[in-house]
Amino acid sequence: MPKVTIDGHTIEVPEGTTILQAARMIGGDVTPPAMCYYSKLKTSGGYCRTCIVKVTKGSEKDPRPMPKPVASCRTTVMDGMEVQNNSAPDLLEARKGVVEFLLINHPLDCPICDQAGECHLQDLSYENGLSTSRYEFKRREFEKIDIGDKIKLHMTRCILCYRCVKVADQVCDTRVHGVINRGDVAEISTYIEKAVDHDFSGNMIDVCPVGALTDRTFRFKSRVWFTRPMDAHRDCKTCCGRVVLYMSGNEVLRVSARKDQWGEVEDASEGRAGWICNECRFEKKELKDWTVEGPRNIDRHSVISQNQYLEKKNLRIDVSNQKQIEEKAHN
């Protein structure tokens, strides 16, 4: 098994592991941010360039450093490879550049964006961005469109990570949307409005790292940090039925798949990603539809986790007692 050293931490990983995956195994600060890579989606990654790292030693066999920063999500580890992420100031400067590029045409409308609080671009710019913008021209704008009866596309916010395209290709059996045009006017589009209609199309919302694809049934209902995320499940014929309910009192405001610390859907069972179906996501908005398991701990940098369950340690939940949970959720 190849050994790789990232910012001084050495780890042995299976053949074919990417630098990013290896860094995630080490965990903590060594892990580069990733906006387009999604381990559950094949051929994802390589687009956004936020995950770039510096390879100071190619491998034991060929110790030459790589001449340019590489996308850690698409570069596989070689035995003896040495990588710098946080320990290379010039790399961090380059990453700042990438973040700036992602932001120059971004509307920065976080105050009215449903994604705020759980947005990867917010986290990214908080950690790697500049506090001011050097861009002084008109920002690019697109019309908002409904790409399905349940999904809103706010293209102006899109960072063209291609994740939703890959969900349509790999999770749904048909794809009716994609990228049209090129360069900085490239856009996600369906050609025909409201064309996206597939049992699993709602997962595009979950993979979207920004507020470009949002749940129309949740639009403007609440800031996410005011909601109470609860793990819940139901017996579903179509999907795994394992979800997170975002609740306010007894009301289920939104349903999403369960996401891990990297923002990717968790496995439902060994090796099977826990994508959820549109019925669970959009139709089951009553508490009685669900068996609630308990509060979900959301460990994110952004505001969603700031006010979560300060009292959690004291919150004794008897999962068998649905009523008690309802009361707690209400409080």
Next chain:
Amino acid sequence: MGRKLLTEHINVPGIRNLETYRRQGGYETLKKALAMKPEDIVEEVKKSGLRGRGGAGFPTGMKWSFLAKPEGVPRYLVCNADESEPGTFKDRYMMERLPHLLIEGMAIGSFALGCRTSYIYIRGELMYVFQILQEAIDEAYAAGLLGKNIMGTGWDFDLHVHCGGGAYICGEETALIESLEGKRGNPRIKPPFPAIRGVWDCPTVVNNVESIMAVVPIVRDGGETYASIGIGKSTGTKLISACGHLKKPGVYEIELGVPVEEFIYSDEYCGGIRNDKKLKAVVAGGSSVPVLPAELILKTAAGEPRLMSYESLAEGGFASGTMLGSGGFIVMDEDTSIVKNLWTFTRFYHHESCGQCSPCREGTGWMEKILHKILDGHGTLSDVDLLWDIQSKIEGKTICPLGDAAAWPVASAIRHFRHEFEEYVRNPQAIRTDHHYYRVNNLSPELA
């Protein structure tokens, strides 16, 4: 007179037709090749030292020998005829006059690499060249030079021309492959390289038109004969499309190693600067390569005469050198505004970015806007620094080299002509008086 290996018969009337082409010895080399062992042909190409003429200058023989050859999997040779780099127009010139030379080269190359089907991917705007090629291919099929049992040797081979949609990015080899497969022309993330997984995930070699054409004289005369032309590792002849403020712009076949000064000023080639103006700057290898001021293009920083070769043009690195690139030789006289020219180039890259990766998608447009602001007379000195910073954050951080191609012209223009940007900022009024402005202010480096 330099030797002409590719353009020797280009002015023969009717050379576009098969019959005339054959009268000049056409397809004799294919006959010779079909009697050789495929690996011996690859060996000759290796010996010739031929370097890819599409821009990167990668040794063609080596590229061919890297082609994976798994059992039972087809392999493809793809000719890159997407030529869209500003300043480059040699492939078009050759294809419209000598379509059969390309077909012969494709057949020899495909035989050497063991391909049963090959493709010529041609830029969409060149519809009439597409038709010329298609007619030539039809003629070749009718004469038994393509198709089944070619020249009675039992070898079957099909050649198709595919028309692009008119995107510069489809000249990048992996975007070309995507486009050929009928998909959106987005460059692929490498590895895997086309030699392992190219067209329909099969091993593929992508070569420029001129590289493929050069295979014909190489196989005809032998690799060593070809290698005896040129200088050092720049062997053979090269087509240069010379344009801009020249007395005789056009496509020239040169022996690599001709001094740049001779190429610009001699009557055999470009005949000097139009209206006997002074030379200001040259972009030597298509719009993507660094621009050099007159004194650095004629002589290296060390004072040696600069030659038309891969090594000599690159001497001094990017600090004082440039690249031979695709051979698009753009000449600017003393009246040319570098800032305006740079804006034109940057506008092009902004327009042609595929938009996959953030630095190129966002950075190219940003640079264009800043340049426009400077040209409009609203620039500040910090804008010039900002431009420098943006290009440095694009370079080397993108999926494909288009990002670098957009960054290098900006970097080199600021490196060598910073005073001009600053003058635009300090003296916006003067911009409107245009050319006159240069003479009055003695801005041109040669006049200073």
